[in-house]
Amino acid sequence: MSLRLPWLSSDPSSPFPPVQTALREPDGLLAAGGDLRPERLLNAYRHGIFPWYSDDQPILWWSPDPRTVFRTDGVHLSRRFRRQLRHSGWVARADTAFADVIAACATVPRPGQHGTWITDGMREAYLTLHRLGHAHSVEVFDGEGGLAGGTYGVAVGRMFFGESMVSLVSGGSKAALAALARQLRDWEWGLIDAQVENPHLLRSGAETWPRDRFLAEVAARVTEPGRIGAWTAAFGTLPLHHLACS
Numbered sequence: 001m002s003l004r005l006p007w008l009s010s011d012p013s014s015p016f017p018p019v020q021t022a023l024r025e026p027d028g029l030l031a032a033g034g035d036l037r038p039e040r041l042l043n044a045y046r047h048g049i050f051p052w053y054s055d056d057q058p059i060l061w062w063s064p065d066p067r068t069v070f071r072t073d074g075v076h077l078s079r080r081f082r083r084q085l086r087h088s089g090w091v092a093r094a095d096t097a098f099a100d101v102i103a104a105c106a107t108v109p110r111p112g113q114h115g116t117w118i119t120d121g122m123r124e125a126y127l128t129l130h131r132l133g134h135a136h137s138v139e140v141f142d143g144e145g146g147l148a149g150g151t152y153g154v155a156v157g158r159m160f161f162g163e164s165m166v167s168l169v170s171g172g173s174k175a176a177l178a179a180l181a182r183q184l185r186d187w188e189w190g191l192i193d194a195q196v197e198n199p200h201l202l203r204s205g206a207e208t209w210p211r212d213r214f215l216a217e218v219a220a221r222v223t224e225p226g227r228i229g230a231w232t233a234a235f236g237t238l239p240l241h242h243l244a245c246s
Contacts, residue, residue, distance in 0.1 A: 161195075
Protein backbone atom coordinates (compact mmCIF):
# COMPACT_ATOMS: atom_id res chain seq x y z
CA MET A 1 0.00 0.00 0.00
CA SER A 2 1.16 3.54 -0.71
CA LEU A 3 -0.64 4.98 2.32
CA ARG A 4 1.38 5.33 5.50
CA LEU A 5 -0.71 3.75 8.25
CA PRO A 6 -0.02 2.63 11.80
CA TRP A 7 0.85 -1.06 11.68
CA LEU A 8 -0.58 -3.24 14.43
CA SER A 9 1.75 -5.54 16.34
CA SER A 10 1.35 -9.29 16.61
CA ASP A 11 0.06 -8.96 20.18
CA PRO A 12 -3.76 -9.21 19.93
CA SER A 13 -4.17 -7.24 23.16
CA SER A 14 -2.19 -4.25 21.87
CA PRO A 15 -4.27 -1.06 21.60
CA PHE A 16 -5.54 0.47 18.39
CA PRO A 17 -4.56 4.01 17.47
CA PRO A 18 -7.06 6.67 18.61
CA VAL A 19 -9.98 6.69 16.16
CA GLN A 20 -9.62 10.46 15.82
CA THR A 21 -6.42 9.76 13.85
CA ALA A 22 -8.33 7.86 11.12
CA LEU A 23 -7.95 9.19 7.60
CA ARG A 24 -10.57 11.40 5.98
CA GLU A 25 -9.83 9.88 2.58
CA PRO A 26 -10.55 7.03 2.44
CA ASP A 27 -12.96 7.88 5.22
CA GLY A 28 -12.20 6.10 8.48
CA LEU A 29 -9.14 4.06 7.52
CA LEU A 30 -7.29 3.76 10.83
CA ALA A 31 -4.63 1.02 10.78
CA ALA A 32 -3.35 -2.08 9.03
CA GLY A 33 -1.98 -5.46 9.99
CA GLY A 34 -2.49 -7.51 13.09
CA ASP A 35 -4.76 -10.53 12.94
CA LEU A 36 -8.39 -11.57 13.37
CA ARG A 37 -8.11 -13.44 16.65
CA PRO A 38 -11.17 -13.11 18.90
CA GLU A 39 -9.41 -10.95 21.47
CA ARG A 40 -8.42 -8.37 18.88
CA LEU A 41 -11.79 -8.40 17.10
CA LEU A 42 -13.77 -7.91 20.30
CA ASN A 43 -11.41 -5.12 21.36
CA ALA A 44 -11.93 -3.46 17.98
CA TYR A 45 -15.72 -3.53 18.25
CA ARG A 46 -15.63 -2.17 21.78
CA HIS A 47 -13.90 0.90 20.35
CA GLY A 48 -16.08 1.30 17.27
CA ILE A 49 -13.54 -0.24 14.88
CA PHE A 50 -14.09 -3.01 12.33
CA PRO A 51 -11.99 -4.90 9.74
CA TRP A 52 -12.70 -4.49 6.02
CA TYR A 53 -10.28 -5.50 3.29
CA SER A 54 -9.84 -7.61 0.16
CA ASP A 55 -7.76 -10.72 -0.49
CA ASP A 56 -4.98 -8.68 -2.10
CA GLN A 57 -4.66 -6.32 0.89
CA PRO A 58 -3.39 -6.58 4.45
CA ILE A 59 -6.04 -6.51 7.17
CA LEU A 60 -7.41 -2.96 7.25
CA TRP A 61 -9.20 -1.43 10.24
CA TRP A 62 -11.83 1.30 9.95
CA SER A 63 -13.82 3.79 12.02
CA PRO A 64 -15.66 6.07 9.58
CA ASP A 65 -17.19 9.45 10.34
CA PRO A 66 -20.15 9.68 10.12
CA ARG A 67 -21.33 6.24 11.22
CA THR A 68 -24.48 4.53 9.97
CA VAL A 69 -26.79 3.09 12.62
CA PHE A 70 -30.29 1.73 13.11
CA ARG A 71 -32.32 2.42 16.17
CA THR A 72 -33.94 -0.90 17.02
CA ASP A 73 -37.34 0.77 16.90
CA GLY A 74 -36.53 2.53 13.63
CA VAL A 75 -36.30 -0.15 10.92
CA HIS A 76 -38.74 0.77 8.16
CA LEU A 77 -40.69 -1.75 6.08
CA SER A 78 -42.79 -0.49 3.20
CA ARG A 79 -46.53 -1.14 3.11
CA ARG A 80 -46.03 -3.35 0.08
CA PHE A 81 -43.45 -5.48 1.86
CA ARG A 82 -45.63 -5.72 4.97
CA ARG A 83 -48.44 -7.09 2.80
CA GLN A 84 -45.98 -9.60 1.34
CA LEU A 85 -44.95 -10.76 4.81
CA ARG A 86 -48.55 -11.03 5.98
CA HIS A 87 -49.15 -13.80 3.45
CA SER A 88 -45.65 -15.29 3.19
CA GLY A 89 -45.46 -18.02 5.83
CA TRP A 90 -41.87 -16.90 6.52
CA VAL A 91 -40.32 -17.35 9.96
CA ALA A 92 -37.13 -16.04 11.57
CA ARG A 93 -34.77 -17.87 13.90
CA ALA A 94 -31.35 -17.09 15.36
CA ASP A 95 -28.05 -18.99 15.31
CA THR A 96 -29.43 -22.05 13.52
CA ALA A 97 -27.56 -21.50 10.23
CA PHE A 98 -24.71 -19.08 10.92
CA ALA A 99 -22.29 -20.79 8.52
CA ASP A 100 -24.88 -20.75 5.73
CA VAL A 101 -25.63 -17.06 6.23
CA ILE A 102 -22.00 -15.95 6.20
CA ALA A 103 -21.28 -18.17 3.18
CA ALA A 104 -24.23 -16.63 1.31
CA CYS A 105 -23.09 -13.11 2.27
CA ALA A 106 -19.69 -13.94 0.80
CA THR A 107 -20.84 -15.56 -2.44
CA VAL A 108 -24.22 -14.19 -3.57
CA PRO A 109 -23.62 -11.64 -6.36
CA ARG A 110 -24.61 -8.04 -5.59
CA PRO A 111 -25.34 -5.30 -8.16
CA GLY A 112 -22.29 -3.14 -8.74
CA GLN A 113 -20.01 -5.28 -6.58
CA HIS A 114 -17.21 -7.48 -7.89
CA GLY A 115 -15.71 -10.08 -5.57
CA THR A 116 -16.17 -10.04 -1.81
CA TRP A 117 -14.59 -8.51 1.28
CA ILE A 118 -15.63 -11.61 3.27
CA THR A 119 -12.37 -13.44 2.64
CA ASP A 120 -11.71 -16.98 3.81
CA GLY A 121 -9.82 -15.54 6.77
CA MET A 122 -12.75 -13.28 7.68
CA ARG A 123 -15.19 -16.16 7.42
CA GLU A 124 -13.12 -18.38 9.71
CA ALA A 125 -12.66 -15.55 12.21
CA TYR A 126 -16.40 -14.94 12.53
CA LEU A 127 -17.17 -18.64 12.67
CA THR A 128 -14.80 -18.78 15.64
CA LEU A 129 -16.54 -15.80 17.26
CA HIS A 130 -19.83 -17.59 16.69
CA ARG A 131 -18.58 -20.77 18.36
CA LEU A 132 -17.47 -18.63 21.32
CA GLY A 133 -20.95 -17.09 21.58
CA HIS A 134 -20.11 -13.56 20.39
CA ALA A 135 -21.22 -13.60 16.74
CA HIS A 136 -24.85 -14.23 15.85
CA SER A 137 -27.06 -14.66 12.83
CA VAL A 138 -30.75 -14.18 12.21
CA GLU A 139 -32.09 -16.43 9.49
CA VAL A 140 -35.33 -16.12 7.52
CA PHE A 141 -36.89 -19.32 6.23
CA ASP A 142 -39.63 -19.54 3.64
CA GLY A 143 -42.78 -21.63 3.96
CA GLU A 144 -40.93 -24.75 2.74
CA GLY A 145 -38.03 -24.35 5.16
CA GLY A 146 -35.57 -22.94 2.64
CA LEU A 147 -33.22 -20.12 3.59
CA ALA A 148 -34.66 -16.87 2.19
CA GLY A 149 -32.13 -14.49 3.71
CA GLY A 150 -30.22 -13.56 6.79
CA THR A 151 -27.92 -11.19 8.61
CA TYR A 152 -25.01 -11.62 11.00
CA GLY A 153 -22.88 -9.54 13.31
CA VAL A 154 -21.15 -9.32 16.66
CA ALA A 155 -22.68 -8.60 20.07
CA VAL A 156 -20.65 -6.93 22.81
CA GLY A 157 -22.55 -6.02 25.94
CA ARG A 158 -25.86 -4.60 24.74
CA MET A 159 -24.52 -3.37 21.44
CA PHE A 160 -24.97 -5.21 18.15
CA PHE A 161 -22.47 -4.57 15.37
CA GLY A 162 -23.96 -5.64 12.05
CA GLU A 163 -21.55 -7.08 9.51
CA SER A 164 -23.54 -8.13 6.45
CA MET A 165 -26.93 -9.32 5.24
CA VAL A 166 -28.12 -11.24 2.23
CA SER A 167 -31.27 -12.07 0.27
CA LEU A 168 -31.63 -15.47 -1.37
CA VAL A 169 -35.26 -14.59 -2.07
CA SER A 170 -36.36 -11.01 -2.68
CA GLY A 171 -36.84 -9.27 0.66
CA GLY A 172 -35.00 -11.87 2.71
CA SER A 173 -32.39 -9.46 4.06
CA LYS A 174 -34.98 -6.80 4.95
CA ALA A 175 -36.99 -9.37 6.85
CA ALA A 176 -33.90 -10.59 8.72
CA LEU A 177 -32.92 -7.05 9.70
CA ALA A 178 -36.46 -6.28 10.90
CA ALA A 179 -36.60 -9.51 12.91
CA LEU A 180 -33.23 -8.78 14.51
CA ALA A 181 -34.31 -5.24 15.39
CA ARG A 182 -37.58 -6.49 16.86
CA GLN A 183 -35.82 -8.95 19.15
CA LEU A 184 -33.14 -6.50 20.23
CA ARG A 185 -35.82 -3.91 20.98
CA ASP A 186 -37.62 -6.46 23.15
CA TRP A 187 -34.33 -7.08 24.98
CA GLU A 188 -33.94 -3.29 25.41
CA TRP A 189 -30.92 -3.04 23.14
CA GLY A 190 -31.36 0.29 21.44
CA LEU A 191 -28.84 0.37 18.59
CA ILE A 192 -27.47 -1.62 15.64
CA ASP A 193 -24.24 -0.53 13.98
CA ALA A 194 -24.55 -0.61 10.18
CA GLN A 195 -21.05 0.79 9.53
CA VAL A 196 -21.22 2.66 6.20
CA GLU A 197 -24.28 4.17 4.57
CA ASN A 198 -25.81 3.08 1.30
CA PRO A 199 -29.17 3.91 -0.30
CA HIS A 200 -30.73 0.59 0.72
CA LEU A 201 -29.87 1.11 4.39
CA LEU A 202 -31.15 4.68 4.38
CA ARG A 203 -34.44 3.61 2.78
CA SER A 204 -34.77 1.03 5.54
CA GLY A 205 -34.55 3.64 8.29
CA ALA A 206 -30.81 3.95 8.95
CA GLU A 207 -29.42 7.19 10.37
CA THR A 208 -25.97 8.74 10.06
CA TRP A 209 -24.39 9.92 13.30
CA PRO A 210 -21.19 11.85 13.94
CA ARG A 211 -18.51 9.41 15.01
CA ASP A 212 -18.12 11.01 18.44
CA ARG A 213 -21.81 10.51 19.18
CA PHE A 214 -21.65 6.90 18.01
CA LEU A 215 -18.55 6.16 20.08
CA ALA A 216 -20.14 7.63 23.20
CA GLU A 217 -23.14 5.32 22.76
CA VAL A 218 -20.90 2.32 22.15
CA ALA A 219 -18.76 3.03 25.23
CA ALA A 220 -21.87 2.96 27.42
CA ARG A 221 -23.59 -0.02 25.82
CA VAL A 222 -20.64 -2.43 25.62
CA THR A 223 -20.24 -2.37 29.41
CA GLU A 224 -23.84 -3.47 30.03
CA PRO A 225 -24.74 -7.13 30.64
CA GLY A 226 -25.20 -8.86 27.30
CA ARG A 227 -26.05 -12.32 25.96
CA ILE A 228 -23.03 -14.52 25.31
CA GLY A 229 -23.83 -17.90 23.81
CA ALA A 230 -26.36 -19.10 21.26
CA TRP A 231 -29.49 -16.98 20.90
CA THR A 232 -31.57 -19.80 19.45
CA ALA A 233 -33.75 -20.54 22.47
CA ALA A 234 -34.17 -16.94 23.61
CA PHE A 235 -35.07 -15.81 20.09
CA GLY A 236 -37.41 -18.71 19.39
CA THR A 237 -39.33 -18.86 16.11
CA LEU A 238 -40.83 -15.56 14.97
CA PRO A 239 -43.59 -15.79 12.35
CA LEU A 240 -42.86 -12.80 10.17
CA HIS A 241 -46.49 -11.89 9.63
CA HIS A 242 -46.12 -10.32 13.09
CA LEU A 243 -43.78 -7.74 11.55
CA ALA A 244 -46.57 -6.65 9.23
CA CYS A 245 -48.43 -5.33 12.27
CA SER A 246 -45.55 -3.84 14.29
